[in-house]
Amino acid sequence: MIDQRIFEDLQTKIDEETTVRDELHDIVQTLARKGRSTQAILSRAHSTPTDQIKSVLDDATVAIIAQKQDVARLKAVADKHPxxxxxxxxxxxxxxxxxxxxxxxxxxxxxEYKGPDSTSFMTVEDVGKFLEVPVNLKEQDAFHLTIEEYLLALISMVEELSRLAVNSVTLGDYERPTQICNFIKEVFAGFQLLNLKNDILRKRSDGIKYSVKKVEDVVYDLSLRNLIPKGSAA
Structure with missing residues (x-):
């Protein structure tokens, strides 16, 4: 009653999708492996004095550029599929x-990759330009960086900065926690302007207030001990 060729065609489509996923997974696994290396390099910032941070940033830039090449490979494959x-x-x-x-x-x-108006972080457009990928495409079904992905990444960066504020104190750097505090307060204020529909994004963004409180406590303790350099709050 049923033509078996229907199922044979379905199996062919399944095999084709599996092949695509396997190809994408291979690229993403390489991206992930290099990503762990990049994060390991950046983690050295937690134990490196500010005046010696350049060597960490130079190594991190090399690692990030290597990941950028994998993104280009990923885009070339992903652009061919939904x-x-x-x-x-x-x-x-x-x-x-x-x-x-x-x-x-x-x-x-x-x-060199920051926009003229980007003083402390890269905008989503800056990141897209750096990675050479489109941002928030709506009229074209192609690989791009979504707004949600950018915002989730920004939240992770804020969490890492809150940890850096604590570790900066152990290194004797009492100015950086104030800089971090001012920055993440601005990020938190920005997120409060957003009407977030994505459940994961909304839950993650709620956690920013805990990062703010954590850094505020660090700055408060420093201020009680008169360890914050004059004028650093500005």
């Missing part, structure tokens, strides 16, 4: 990369 059908394959690793880019830029790296 974006949201395979987006979950690379989304997490792309977020991690953007977070590393943001942290490196905030610490003083990647200066």
């Amino acid at each position: 974006f949201y059908k395979y987006n979950n394959v690379w989304s997490r690793e792309l977020q991690n990369l953007v977070s590393s880019i943001e942290l490196c830029a905030w610490l003083g790296g990647l200066q």
